[in-house]
Every structure is written in structure tokens, then in C-alpha cells.
Amino acid sequence: MDSPTLPHIDSARVQLVAQSDRKAPADPDLYPQTGSGPATNHQRIQLRDVEDISLSDNAREKIQTLFRISNERLSLMPQMAAAKKVLGDKVHDPEREKMVLDGAAAKAKALGLDEALVRRFIQGQMDAAKTLQSMTPDDPNEQMSKEQARSQKEELRKRITELTAELLDALKDIEENLYAPPFKAAVATLITQQGSKDPLHYGQLQTIFLNALYPPQ
Numbered sequence: 283m284d285s286p287t288l289p290h291i292d293s294a295r296v297q298l299v300a301q302s303d304r305k306a307p308a309d310p311d312l313y314p315q316t317g318s319g320p321a322t323n324h325q326r327i328q329l330r331d332v333e334d335i336s337l338s339d340n341a342r343e344k345i346q347t348l349f350r351i352s353n354e355r356l357s358l359m360p361q362m363a364a365a366k367k368v369l370g371d372k373v374h375d376p377e378r379e380k381m382v383l384d385g386a387a388a389k390a391k392a393l394g395l396d397e398a399l400v401r402r403f404i405q406g407q408m409d410a411a412k413t414l415q416s417m418t419p420d421d422p423n424e425q426m427s428k429e430q431a432r433s434q435k436e437e438l439r440k441r442i443t444e445l446t447a448e449l450l451d452a453l454k455d456i457e458e459n460l461y462a463p464p465f466k467a468a469v470a471t472l473i474t475q476q477g478s479k480d481p482l483h484y485g486q487l488q489t490i491f492l493n494a495l496y497p498p499q
């Protein structure tokens with residue numbers, strides 16, 4: 283990536299709060315418990331089952347690609363929050379969200395991807411993005427001028443647009459496997475294992491991912 287204007291995420295600035303206002307997941311098979319407590323029997327069984335399935339390295343890589351892109355997209359949000367603060371802009375920008383969703387729907391069509399899945403998935407990514415921005419604390423040492431903030435926001439949006447397109451390519455790559463039970467179980471397990479890296483903490487991102495890929499009936 284060649285974007286020197288995008289600063290790296292500074293985790294010290296992102297003191298994240300543990301708060302998920304999402305509903306309790308419906309299906310414990312797909313929505314494993316997360317948190318710091320010991321794994322439940324259920325989780326242990328599920329992990330063993332997934333090993334038994336011996337998910338191909340290829341499938342594992344594809345799922346991890348999806349997480350990696352999502353993480354990169356989310357990692358831009360503290361800088362987005364900082365730019366918006368300088369500009370006095372709101373975290374939630376419904377016009378921009380409509381553009382992102384419409385762009386994603388158009389690309390979904392071109393790829394032959396299920397549009398409802400794509401809209402759900404990208405809306406989930408945007409919800410997580412807003413949560414992360416709201417959790418970004420003020421930086422009393424922030425020196426950015428409005429001019430700098432405007433160009434930072436613009437650069438970030440360019441990158442976010444690219445990453446949104448990459449997310450759809452990665453979704454397309456797993457679409458045909460998505461509803462095979464072993465694959466579902468593997469997604470749930472890999473998401474749980476990713477939990478420690480969840481920038482939203484305490485399973486919120488896992489829940490967003492799972493709800494988007496496998497909406498509770």
C-alpha cells in the first residue's frame with residue numbers, strides 16, 4: 283500500500299470499552315460464547331469438531347483473508363475519528379453510508395454475489411467502524427489543521443473504498459462454501475480464535491461477522 287499520509291493505528295490512543303448492545307446470539311452452535319472465562323464444554327467440543335473436519339488450508343486462508351481485510355479497514359477508524367473531530371463532523375454519515383452500500387451492491391451484481399448478504403455484511407462493517415470511532419478518545423495533543431484533517435479524511439475514504447471492494451472479492455471467494463456446515467463451524471471457530479485481536483473487544487466484532495454471514499432466523 284502506498285499511502286504515506288495514513289498514520290498507523292496507535293493502540294494506546296484507542297482505549298476501547300467493553301460494551302456490546304447487540305442482542306444475545308440465537309444459535310449457540312454458530313454464536314460461541316466469548317470473553318475471558320474458561321471455554322465451555324460446548325466450545326471445546328466445537329473446536330475439536332473443527333479439527334476433525336480438518337478444514338483445508340485453502341479454506342482457512344480464505345476466511346483469514348476476510349478477517350485481515352476487515353481488520354485493516356477497522357484500523358483506519360481512529361484516524362478517521364481524529365480528522366472528524368478537527369472538522370467538527372459527526373461519526374455517522376448516512377450519505378456516505380448510502381454511497382458505500384450502493385457501490386457494494388453494484389459490485390456484488392458484477393461478481394454475481396448475493397446482494398442481501400453483501401448489504402448485511404458491509405452494513406455490519408460500517409456499524410463496527412462507527413463503534414470504533416466513537417470509542418476513540420480525544421487527543422489533547424492533536425495538532426492537525428482543518429486542511430490536514432480534510433485531506434486525511436479524503437485519503438482514508440479512498441483506502442476504505444478499496445478495502446470495501448477487497449472485502450467483496452474475499453466474500454466471493456468463500457461464497458460457494460459459506461453454507462456448508464463444516465465451513466460454518468470453521469468460520470465460527472476461527473472468529474472465536476480471532477477474539478483476542480478484536481479491536482471492539484468482548485466478541486462484538488465476532489457477533490457482527492456471524493450475524494452478517496449467518497443471520498439468525
Ligand SMILES: C=C(O[C@@H]1C=C(C(=O)O)C=C[C@H]1O)C(=O)O
Pocket residue numbers: 362373374375376378379382407408409411412439442
Ligand atoms: C468511515 C466513516 O464513518 C462511518 C462509517 C462508514 C464506513 O465504515 O464506510 C461510512 C460512513 C460513516 O457513517 C466515514 O465517514 O467515512
